[in-house]
Amino acid sequence: MALYFALAVSGAAPEQQLTVYTSQTSYSLPVLDRGGKPYISVADLLLPLGASAPIAKGKEWKFSLNRAEVRLAEGKEKATIGGKQVDLGGKVLVENGRLMLPMDAVLPLLGRLLNTMVDFHQPARRMFVGNTFTHFTAEFKNEDQPSLVLTFSQPVTVNENHVEKRGILTHTDTTTLVFAKDPVVSDLKTQQYGDGAIQSLSFSEENGAALLTVSGNKPLQVIRSDDGKTITLQAPEASATPTPVQPSAPSVEGQRRTPEFFVMIDPSHGGADKGASFSGKLLEKDITLRLARELRKELEERGIAVRLLRESDIDLSLDRRAEITNEQHAGIYVALHAGRPGKGVRVYTPLLTDPQQPVAGRFLPWESAQSGAISRSLTVARAVSNELRKKGMAVASMGMPLRPLNNIATSAIAVELAPDADDPQSLESQKRHNNVATAIALGIVQVRNQIEGRP
Amino acid sequence: MIPRHFQITVALVLLAILISGVIIIRMTHKEEALTLQAAGAAPVAPIVGGRQEHIQLLLAYDEDQALRWRSADVFLPADRNLRARETLRSVLAQYLQMPSPHPLAKGTDIKDVYFISDDTMIVDTTAAFADGHPSGILLEELTLASLIETLTANVPGIAKVKFLVDGKERETLAGHADLMSFYQTAVVHELAKEFE
Numbered sequence: 001m002a003l004y005f006a007l008a009v010s011g012a013a014p015e016q017q018l019t020v021y022t023s024q025t026s027y028s029l030p031v032l033d034r035g036g037k038p039y040i041s042v043a044d045l046l047l048p049l050g051a052s053a054p055i056a057k058g059k060e061w062k063f064s065l066n067r068a069e070v071r072l073a074e075g076k077e078k079a080t081i082g083g084k085q086v087d088l089g090g091k092v093l094v095e096n097g098r099l100m101l102p103m104d105a106v107l108p109l110l111g112r113l114l115n116t117m118v119d120f121h122q123p124a125r126r127m128f129v130g131n132t133f134t135h136f137t138a139e140f141k142n143e144d145q146p147s148l149v150l151t152f153s154q155p156v157t158v159n160e161n162h163v164e165k166r167g168i169l170t171h172t173d174t175t176t177l178v179f180a181k182d183p184v185v186s187d188l189k190t191q192q193y194g195d196g197a198i199q200s201l202s203f204s205e206e207n208g209a210a211l212l213t214v215s216g217n218k219p220l221q222v223i224r225s226d227d228g229k230t231i232t233l234q235a236p237e238a239s240a241t242p243t244p245v246q247p248s249a250p251s252v253e254g255q256r257r258t259p260e261f262f263v264m265i266d267p268s269h270g271g272a273d274k275g276a277s278f279s280g281k282l283l284e285k286d287i288t289l290r291l292a293r294e295l296r297k298e299l300e301e302r303g304i305a306v307r308l309l310r311e312s313d314i315d316l317s318l319d320r321r322a323e324i325t326n327e328q329h330a331g332i333y334v335a336l337h338a339g340r341p342g343k344g345v346r347v348y349t350p351l352l353t354d355p356q357q358p359v360a361g362r363f364l365p366w367e368s369a370q371s372g373a374i375s376r377s378l379t380v381a382r383a384v385s386n387e388l389r390k391k392g393m394a395v396a397s398m399g400m401p402l403r404p405l406n407n408i409a410t411s412a413i414a415v416e417l418a419p420d421a422d423d424p425q426s427l428e429s430q431k432r433h434n435n436v437a438t439a440i441a442l443g444i445v446q447v448r449n450q451i452e453g454r455p
Numbered sequence: 456m457i458p459r460h461f462q463i464t465v466a467l468v469l470l471a472i473l474i475s476g477v478i479i480i481r482m483t484h485k486e487e488a489l490t491l492q493a494a495g496a497a498p499v500a501p502i503v504g505g506r507q508e509h510i511q512l513l514l515a516y517d518e519d520q521a522l523r524w525r526s527a528d529v530f531l532p533a534d535r536n537l538r539a540r541e542t543l544r545s546v547l548a549q550y551l552q553m554p555s556p557h558p559l560a561k562g563t564d565i566k567d568v569y570f571i572s573d574d575t576m577i578v579d580t581t582a583a584f585a586d587g588h589p590s591g592i593l594l595e596e597l598t599l600a601s602l603i604e605t606l607t608a609n610v611p612g613i614a615k616v617k618f619l620v621d622g623k624e625r626e627t628l629a630g631h632a633d634l635m636s637f638y639q640t641a642v643v644h645e646l647a648k649e650f651e
Binding site for chain 1: 518520589596615649
C-alpha cells in the first residue's frame with residue numbers, strides 16, 4: 001500500500017474531506033455542505049471499492065456492489081439495498097448528474113454492502129474498511145539531547161519535498177505531524193513528558209486525517225528511519241549533524257517490543273458462520289473469540305504484539321482472513337478452533353493438497369502460498385505442542401488441509417480445543433482457556449527469535 | 456317410434472360409459488402423482504448393473520478418530536466413471552445406515568463423477584453432503600480421506616481429486632476442510648495413514 005506522510009499546513013480553511021482506508025489503498029473525497037448537512041458523491045465513495053457506476057432512469061438510480069443492488073430515488077430519504085429498506089438520514093440529491101448522499105448514510109450503506117468490518121470515525125471523517133489500522137508506540141528518551149521515538153506498525157512514508165515546501169508546522173512550542181493517507185489510530189489522547197524540549201505528545205483526528213502534536217520549548221527535528229516505520233523527533237544540538245535514531249531493542253523479558261513482529265490471531269468463524277454447535281447455545285465461533293482474547297492477553301504480557309482478525313461476531317471469509325494476514329505481514333498466524341470428536345487439544349500445520357513448483361518472482365500461487373513457510377510452521381507447532389504437553393494436556397499434532405492455512409504466506413498453525421470426556425461445557429472453562437492460551441504464548445515466545453524477520 | 460324400454464337402456468349405457476370415463480381419468484391422475492412422488496425419493500443417479508465384487512472401503516470411526524479398512528460386496532460396472540461413483544456411494548451407504556460409525560446427513564449422495572484428464576477426477580456431491588455435514592476439522596477431514604482413499608484403492612490411476620457441491624465449487628466442506636483445492640491422492644494417502 002502506498003502510504004505517504006503528509007505534513008499539511010495551510011492558511012486557508014482546508015476543504016472538508018472524508019478519507020477511506022482499505023487494505024489496498026486509501027483515498028479522500030470532498031465533503032460538501034448542502035443545507036447544513038454534509039454530503040458526499042456516491043461515485044467518489046464507491047467506485048474505488050469496486051461498485052458499478054450509478055445509472056439513472058428518471059429519478060430512480062441504481063448501482064451494485066458485491067452482488068447487492070442498491071436502488072435510490074432523488075428526493076427520497078430511503079434506499080433499498082438487496083431488497084431491504086435503509087434510512088439514509090437525509091434526502092438523496094442529484095447535482096450535475098452526480099448522485100449525492102448525506103454522510104450519515106455512509107456507514108449503513110457500506111456496512112451492508114461490504115463483507116467486512118467497517119469502522120467509521122464520523123466526527124473526524126475517517127473510515128476504516130477491514131482491519132486496516134496503523135498503530136504506533138512512543139518512547140521518550142530524556143538524555144542530553146531529548147528525543148521522542150515513534151514506531152509504527154507499518155511504514156509511513158515522508159515526502160521530503162512536502163516537508164520542505166509546505167513545512168512542518170514547527171514553532172518554538174509545537175510540531176504537528178499530519179497523517180492524511182495513513183490509517184494511524186491510537187487510544188492515546190495526551191502523554192506528558194516533563195517541561196523540557198519535549199513536553200507532551202497528543203493524538204487527535206480531524207478532517208479525514210490523524211494528527212500527532214508534540215509540544216516543547218524548542219523547534220524539533222523530524223528524522224525518518226527504519227524504512228518509514230520510525231519517526232524520531234529531537235531537539236537539535238548546536239553543532240551536531242542529525243542522525244537517525246533507531247529505537248532501542250528491548251532486552252528484558254516482559255518489556256513490550258516494537259510491533260514490527262506480531263502474531264495474527266484468527267478466532268475462526270463468526271457471524272452467520274457458527275462453526276461447530278455444541279450443547280444448547282454453545283457455538284464454536286464464541287469459544288474461539290473468547291480464547292483469542294485470552295491468547296492476546298498472554299502474548300501481550302510477554303511483550304509480543306498481537307492483532308485479532310475479528311473482535312466481534314462478524315462475517316469474514318476465509319480468503320479475506322488470509323489476505324489481511326498476508327498484507328499486514330504477520331510474523332505468525334494462529335487460527336483457533338473448537339470441535340469434536342476426541343479430547344485435549346489438536347495442533348494442526350498446513351498440508352498442501354496439491355504441491356506446486358515455486359513460481360519465480362514476487363507472486364505465490366494462492367492455493368499453495370504456504371509452501372515457503374511450512375518448515376517454520378512446523379517449528380511453531382512443535383513448540384506449542386510441547387508447551388501444551390507440559391501443562392498435562394493430551395495433544396495430537398498433524399498436518400491438515402485446512403482453509404485458510406495453505407493461503408497464508410507466513411508461519412501458520414491452527415489450534416483446536418476438543419471437549420474433555422465429550423463434555424461440551426469443558427470448552428467454556430476459563431481455567432482451560434487460560435492454560436491453552438498460556439501454552440501457545442510460551443511456545444511462540446520460544447520460537448519468535450528463530451522466525452522473526454522472515455515473515 | 457322407439458320403444459320406451461329401449462330408450463331407457465340406451466340412456467343407462469351412456470351414463471355408465473360417462474361414469475367409467477370419469478373414474479378412469481381420476482385413476483390416471485392419481486397414478487401420475489404417485490409416479491412423480493416416487494421419482495422425488497429416487498436416487499440422484501440411475502441404478503447401474505455390473506459384476507459383484509469384493510472391495511475394500513476405508514471407513515471413518517468418529518468414536519476413536521480412526522480410519523479402518525472394511526470389506527464389502529458391491530456391484531461395480533466396468534465403466535470407469537460409474538465404477539468410481541458406485542465405489543463412493545458404497546462408502547456413503549455405510550455412513551447413512553443406523554447406527555453409523557460416522558453419521559452424515561440424509562440426502563448425502565454422489566451426483567456425478569467424471570474425469571477431466573486421465574488421472575484427475577471431479578466428484579460432484581449433493582448439497583446435503585456439505586450443508587448437513589457435521590462441522591469440525593477432524594470430522595470433515597475423515598470424510599474426505601475416507602472417500603479419496605477408498606476411491607484410489609478400487610479405481611486405479613487417479614492422481615488428483617476435487618469435490619464439487621451440487622455442481623459448484625465450495626470453499627470448505629462444513630467450515631474447515633478445504634474443498635477449493637485439488638487433492639493429490641498421494642498426499643491424502645499419507646494423511647490417512649495417521650489415522651489407520
